[in-house]
Amino acid sequence: MAIGRSAVMAPVPSKLYSDDVSLLMVLLDTNPFFWSTASIPFSKFLSHVLAFLNSILLINQFNQVVVIATGCNSCNFIFDSSSVPANPNLENGRMPALCSNLLQKLEEFVTGDEKLSKEVLAAGIGSSLLSGSLSMALCYIQRVFRTGPLHPQPRILCLQGSPDGPEQYVAVMNAIFSAQRSMVPIDSCVLGAQHSAFLQQASYITGGVYLKPQQLDGLFQYLSTVFATDLHSRRFLQLPKPAGVDFRASCFCHKNTIDMGYICSVCLSIFCKHHKKCSTCGRKRQSSLEG
Amino acid sequence: MPGEVVKRARYKTSVKDSGVAGVLKMTEDKFVFMPNDPTSSARLDVEFRFIKGHKFSKGGSNKPALLNLTQDSEKGGGYIFEFENHPDREVCREFVGKALAKFSEASKAGSEQSAVKLFDEQLSTIEMERRIKLLREDSELQKLHKQFVLSGVLTEAEFWATRKKLLDGNTSRTSKQRVGFKSAMISDLKPLTDGRTNRVTFNLTPEIIHQIFAEKPAVHQAFLNFVPNKMTEKDFWNKYCRAEYLHCTRNTVAAAAEAAEDEELAVFLKHDDILASEARRKIRRVDPTLDMEADQGDDYMHLPDHGIFRDGSKEIIDPQYEQYRRTLSQDLNRHAAVVLEGRPIDVELEDTRTVAEALAKSKRVEAANEKSDGSVTQERLERISRMTEIEDLQAPRDLPFAALCIKDPRDYFDSQQANALKTLGDTLAGSKQIKCSLSTQEAYGSLRGFISEIKSVGLSDPIVKPDIALKVLNGLTQNISSTKFHLGKNPQESVLDRLPIITKEELLHHWTSIQELLRHFWSSYPITTTYLYAKASRLKDAMSQIYPKLQEIKESVQSDFRHQVSLLVQPMLQALDAAFAHYDADQQKRSARSGERPNGFV
Numbered sequence: 001m002a003i004g005r006s007a008v009m010a011p012v013p014s015k016l017y018s019d020d021v022s023l024l025m026v027l028l029d030t031n032p033f034f035w036s037t038a039s040i041p042f043s044k045f046l047s048h049v050l051a052f053l054n055s056i057l058l059i060n061q062f063n064q065v066v067v068i069a070t071g072c073n074s075c076n077f078i079f080d081s082s083s084v085p086a087n088p089n090l091e092n093g094r095m096p097a098l099c100s101n102l103l104q105k106l107e108e109f110v111t112g113d114e115k116l117s118k119e120v121l122a123a124g125i126g127s128s129l130l131s132g133s134l135s136m137a138l139c140y141i142q143r144v145f146r147t148g149p150l151h152p153q154p155r156i157l158c159l160q161g162s163p164d165g166p167e168q169y170v171a172v173m174n175a176i177f178s179a180q181r182s183m184v185p186i187d188s189c190v191l192g193a194q195h196s197a198f199l200q201q202a203s204y205i206t207g208g209v210y211l212k213p214q215q216l217d218g219l220f221q222y223l224s225t226v227f228a229t230d231l232h233s234r235r236f237l238q239l240p241k242p243a244g245v246d247f248r249a250s251c252f253c254h255k256n257t258i259d260m261g262y263i264c265s266v267c268l269s270i271f272c273k274h275h276k277k278c279s280t281c282g283r284k285r286q287s288s289l290e291g
Numbered sequence: 292m293p294g295e296v297v298k299r300a301r302y303k304t305s306v307k308d309s310g311v312a313g314v315l316k317m318t319e320d321k322f323v324f325m326p327n328d329p330t331s332s333a334r335l336d337v338e339f340r341f342i343k344g345h346k347f348s349k350g351g352s353n354k355p356a357l358l359n360l361t362q363d364s365e366k367g368g369g370y371i372f373e374f375e376n377h378p379d380r381e382v383c384r385e386f387v388g389k390a391l392a393k394f395s396e397a398s399k400a401g402s403e404q405s406a407v408k409l410f411d412e413q414l415s416t417i418e419m420e421r422r423i424k425l426l427r428e429d430s431e432l433q434k435l436h437k438q439f440v441l442s443g444v445l446t447e448a449e450f451w452a453t454r455k456k457l458l459d460g461n462t463s464r465t466s467k468q469r470v471g472f473k474s475a476m477i478s479d480l481k482p483l484t485d486g487r488t489n490r491v492t493f494n495l496t497p498e499i500i501h502q503i504f505a506e507k508p509a510v511h512q513a514f515l516n517f518v519p520n521k522m523t524e525k526d527f528w529n530k531y532c533r534a535e536y537l538h539c540t541r542n543t544v545a546a547a548a549e550a551a552e553d554e555e556l557a558v559f560l561k562h563d564d565i566l567a568s569e570a571r572r573k574i575r576r577v578d579p580t581l582d583m584e585a586d587q588g589d590d591y592m593h594l595p596d597h598g599i600f601r602d603g604s605k606e607i608i609d610p611q612y613e614q615y616r617r618t619l620s621q622d623l624n625r626h627a628a629v630v631l632e633g634r635p636i637d638v639e640l641e642d643t644r645t646v647a648e649a650l651a652k653s654k655r656v657e658a659a660n661e662k663s664d665g666s667v668t669q670e671r672l673e674r675i676s677r678m679t680e681i682e683d684l685q686a687p688r689d690l691p692f693a694a695l696c697i698k699d700p701r702d703y704f705d706s707q708q709a710n711a712l713k714t715l716g717d718t719l720a721g722s723k724q725i726k727c728s729l730s731t732q733e734a735y736g737s738l739r740g741f742i743s744e745i746k747s748v749g750l751s752d753p754i755v756k757p758d759i760a761l762k763v764l765n766g767l768t769q770n771i772s773s774t775k776f777h778l779g780k781n782p783q784e785s786v787l788d789r790l791p792i793i794t795k796e797e798l799l800h801h802w803t804s805i806q807e808l809l810r811h812f813w814s815s816y817p818i819t820t821t822y823l824y825a826k827a828s829r830l831k832d833a834m835s836q837i838y839p840k841l842q843e844i845k846e847s848v849q850s851d852f853r854h855q856v857s858l859l860v861q862p863m864l865q866a867l868d869a870a871f872a873h874y875d876a877d878q879q880k881r882s883a884r885s886g887e888r889p890n891g892f893v
Contacts, residue, residue: 032734035741042741047750095749107742114735218763220754225767240770 019232021062023144023152025137026053028078030069030110031128031162034192038161040216045191048219049159050099055224057081057098064152066140069106070133070160071113072126077136078105127165130158130198134175134186141184153231154184155208161191164198166257169250176202185209187227191216197246197257204245211240252280294318296386298379300372302326302333306357308371315372317386319393322360324372335370339390347384356380360387425457434800435807444833445811449826453810495528497646503531504650506629508565513558514647522555524644534559566625787859790852797844798859801837805863808834812870818877831874834867 028049035042053065067079079102095103134156141154156179164172176198179186185208188199195212203210213222229237251258251272262271267281277284295318301310302324311333313326324335341362346369348357356377361369374380426433432454439445504511510531518527534556537545550557755763787795812830815823841860848856 030738032731032738036734036737042738043745043748044751046742046745048754050750051754095746099750100746103742103746107739110735110738110742114731117731117735213763214766215759215763218755218759221760221763222767225764240767 019153020230021060021152022056022230023064023066023141023154024053024056025140025154025156026065026067027130027133027137027156027158027160028067028069028106029128029159029161029191030071030106030113031126032072032110032114033126034128034161038191038216040191040219044217045219046103048223050102051220052223052228053079053081053102054096054098056228059228060230062152066137067102068133068136069109069113070128070130071109072128073116074109074113075129075132075136076109076112077140078102078109126162127168128160128162129168130160130165131168131171131175134158134172134179134202138175138178138182138184141182145182155187155231156184157187157189157227158199158202159189159191160196160199163192163194164196164257166250169198169257170252172198172202176205179206185231187211189213189219189222189227191219195246197248200242200245201247204242209239210242210245296383298374298383300324300358300374300379300383302335303371303373306371310371310373315383317383317390319390322387324370337370339387342387342391345384345387345391347380358384358387422451425454431803435804438804439807439833444808444829449811453814495532501646501650502629504647505632506625508569508654509558511647511650512565513555515651517555518644530556531559790856791848794844794848794852794856798856801841801844801863805834805837805866808837809866809870812874816873816877818881827874827877831871834870838864838867 026049035045038045053067056065057063063081065079065081066077069076069078079098081098137156141156144151144154176186179202184206186199186202186206187208188196188203188210190196190199190210190212200210202208209226211222211226213219215222226239229239248257248259249261249270250256251261252269253271253273253275256272258270258272262274263269264271264278264281264283266283267278269278269280271279295316297314297316299312300315301312302315303310311326311328311331313324313331313333316323316325320340321336321338324333326333337360342360344361346359346361348355356374356379357371358374358380359369359371372383374383426436436450440447440450504514514527518524522530530553533549537549787798790798808830812827812834815827815830818824818827841863845853845857845860
C-alpha cells in the first residue's frame with residue numbers, strides 16, 4: 001500500500017471542497033498500561049490504523065487526517081496530513097513516508113509522556129486523557145471552521161482502549177456538548193474489554209457511530225467498513241447502532257459513577273451525597289434526585 | 292299503601308290466549324288468582340319475591356288492559372292478567388310496583404352486608420363500592436389484590452394504604468352538584484284568560500314562589516310581614532298577581548291609581564327599595580382599581596331600556612308615574628343575578644312560609660358575613676390599588692407549568708429497562724478489572740518496543756486475513772440487519788415484545804407483584820412494632836415464593852430467548868436479593884441485641 005503524497009502539500013487555492021471531503025481527527029489511545037494487557041499487540045493495532053489512515057487519504061484527494069495521541073499524562077498532535085514535511089531520510093522502502101513520520105512523532109510523544117509520569121503504581125490500568133485530546137481536536141476543528149466558508153466536513157474518531165476516567169466526566173461532557181453544538185460527530189471504536197460510557201454518550205449525543213469490535217484482528221475491516229464513510233454518504237448507509245447507552249453520570253464531589261444522586265437545582269451539578277451547600281455554585285440546599 | 296287489592300281479571304298464559312276469568316287478590320308479599328270456575332286448574336298462589344319485574348300494555352280505550360308479572364329471565368314466562376278496564380289495571384300495577392321495590396331493597400341490603408363482611412373491616416358502603424369499582428376497572432390491580440390480599444400476605448388496609456390517591460381521585464369526581472334556579476324568567480309565566488269571562492288565572496307553583504322571593508326581596512319582605520297576620524296566603528298571591536297583571540297590561544296610569552288606593556298592592560307595583568339599596572351597596576364594593584367609571588349612570592335601576600321594549604311596544608311615560616314602570620332590562624338583570632347566585636337554601640318546596648323564612652335567614656347570615664369582613668375587604672382593596680401602580684414590576688403569579696403525565700408508564704419503563712439491562716450485562720462482563728502488574732517504566736518500555744517493532748517490520752501484509760475480514764463483514768451486516776429488522780421497525784417495540792406472549796405476561800406480572808411486595812417490605816423498615824415485624828417476615832416469605840418461579844421462567848423458555856429473559860429477570864432477582872440481605876442483616880442485629888437484653892422487645 002503505497003501512496004503518492006510524499007511531495008509537499010502546498011495549500012491549493014482552488015480546493016474544491018465538495019460535501020464528501022472529510023477532515024478526520026483520530027484520537028489514538030497510547031496508554032501503555034492498557035496496551036500491555038490488550039488482546040491485540042500495539043504494533044498490530046498500529047498497522048491496522050495506518051492502513052486505514054492511508055485509505056482515508058486515498059478516498060478523496062482533499063481528505064485530511066489529523067492524529068492526536070492520547071496519553072496518560074499528556075496529549076499531542078502527532079500527525080497532520082496537510083503539513084507532512086518532505087523528509088526523504090525516512091523513506092526506507094518498508095514504510096511510506098507518512099507512516100514513518102507518524103511513528104517517529106509517536107515515539108517522541110511516548111518518551112515525553114513517560115517523563116511526565118510520576119512513579120505511582122496504580123492498581124488498575126488507569127485512564128488516558130480523553131478529555132484533553134477531545135478538546136484539542138475540537139480546537140483544531142474550530143480553526144478549520146474559521147478559515148473560510150469552504151472547509152472539509154470534520155469528524156472525530158476515538159480509538160479508545162483504556163477505561164473511562166470518572167474524574168474527567170465534566171471535561172468530557174463539556175467537550176461532547178461543544179462537539180454537538182458545532183455539529184461534529186464523534187465516532188468511537190472501543191478496543192478494551194469494557195464498554196465506555198463516555199464514548200457511548202459522546203456518539204449518541206453527537207450522532208456518531210459507537211462500535212466495540214468483537215474481532216480485533218480484523219480491526220482494519222471494521223474501520224474501513226464503518227468509520228471510513230464520509231458524513232454525506234452516511235445518510236444513505238445503515239451503520240451499526242448501539243442497542244443501549246449508559247447514561248450514568250459521575251458525581252462532582254468524588255468523581256464516582258453513580259446510578260442515583262443529588263442535583264443542584266441552580267447549576268445542575270451532580271453529587272452522590274446530600275450537601276448543604278453546592279460546591280460548584282455555592283447555592284444552599286439541593287434536594288432534587290435524579291434517577 | 293293499602294294492605295291488599297282485589298280486582299276482577301282474566302289470567303292468560305300468553306297474550307293471544309283467551310284466558311280464564313277470575314279474581315286477582317294481591318297482598319303485600321304475594322298474589323292469589325281464583326278462577327270463577329272452581330273446577331279450573333288455573334289457580335295461582337305466587338309470592339312476590341319470585342317476581343323480577345312487571346310490564347303493562349299502553350293505556351287506550353280500544354286496547355286490552357294487560358299486566359304481565361315476569362319471573363326470572365332464565366326461567367322465562369310470567370303471569371299475564373287482563374283487567375276489565377284501565378283504572379283497575381293501574382291500581383294493581385302501582386301495588387305490584389311498590390311490593391317489588393320493597394323486595395329488591397331488602398335483597399340489595401343483604402348483598403351489601405355480605406360484601407362488607409368479606410373484608411372484615413369497618414368501611415362505609417361508598418368506600419367499599421369505590422374499591423370494588425377500581426378493582427373492576429383495572430385488571431392488573433385486581434390480580435394483585437387477589438394474589439396478596441385474598442391469600443393473606445397483605446391486609447386489605449395495607450393494600451389500599453399505598454393507593455390512597457386512586458381512592459381520593461374518585462371522591463372528588465363523585466361530588467354532588469347543586470341544582471340552581473332555572474334560567475327561564477318567571478315573567479314568562481303568562482296569565483291565562485278563558486275568553487268567555489273576565490277571569491284571569493295565574494299559575495303559581497312552590498318553585499316559582501321560591502324564585503319570586505329570591506328575585507324580588509320586596510315581595511319576600513311583604514310576605515313575611517303580611518302573611519298570615521294581615522291577610523291569608525291566598526289573598527297575598529291574589530294581590531301579587533293583580534300587580535303582575537297590571538304590569539303586563541303596561542297600564543302605568545291604572546297601576547298608579549290602584550296603588551294609591553291599596554297600600555299593600557303598592558308594595559308590588561313600586562320599585563323594590565331593598566333591591567335598590569343592594570345595588571347601591573354593590574356599586575360601592577366595586578374594586579376601585581377597576582378601569583371603569585362606576586357612577587350614577589351605571590345604576591341599572593335607573594337606566595332606561597336600551598331601545599328594547601317588552602312586547603315591542605313603545606310608550607311615553609309621564610314622569611309622575613315613573614316609579615310604577617318596570618323595564619325589561621331591569622327584570623333581565625335581576626333574574627341573571629339571582630340565577631348566578633344560585634339557590635341559597637335547601638328546603639323542601641312545600642310550605643311557602645318555611646321557604647320564605649329560610650330565605651330570610653340565609654339573607655341575614657349573608658349580611659352578617661359581609662359586615663364582619665367589610666373592613667378586611669376595604670383593606671384588601673386599598674392594598675390592591677397600591678400594588679397596581681407598579682404591577683409591571685410584579686413577577687407573574689402563576690408560573691406556567693404542565694403536570695408531568697406519563698400516559699402509559701410501561702412505555703417509559705420498558706425502554707429504560709432495556710437500556711439498564713444492556714449496561715448491566717456489559718458491566719457484569721467487564722467488571723473483572725484487568726490488573727496491570729507492570730511498572731510505569733516497563734509499560735512505557737513495552738509500548739516503545741511495539742513502535743520500534745512496526746518500524747522495523749513495516750505494515751503487515753496482508754493487513755487482514757481474508758477469512759477474518761469476511762467474518763467481520765458478516766458480523767457487521769448481520770448485526771445491522773438484525774437491529775434494523777427487529778428493533779428498527781418500531782421504535783416502541785421492546786425486548787418484551789419478541790418473547791412469547793405467555794412469558795411476557797408472566798414476566799410483567801411478576802414484576803408488578805415484586806414491586807408491590809418490595810414497596811410494602813421497605814416501607815415497614817425501620818421495624819418499631821411487632822406488627823411491622825410480622826409484616827416484614829410475611830412479605831419476605833411471599834417474596835421467597837416468587838424467587839423459584841423466576842428461575843422456572845428462565846428455564847422454560849426456548850434457548851433463543853433464554854439470554855434475554857435472564858437479562859430481564861436479573862434485576863428482579865437483584866432487587867429481591869437486596870431485600871433478603873437487608874432482612875437477614877436486620878434479623879442478626881435484632882438477635883444480637885435481644886441477647887444483650889433478654890427482655891427487650893422483638
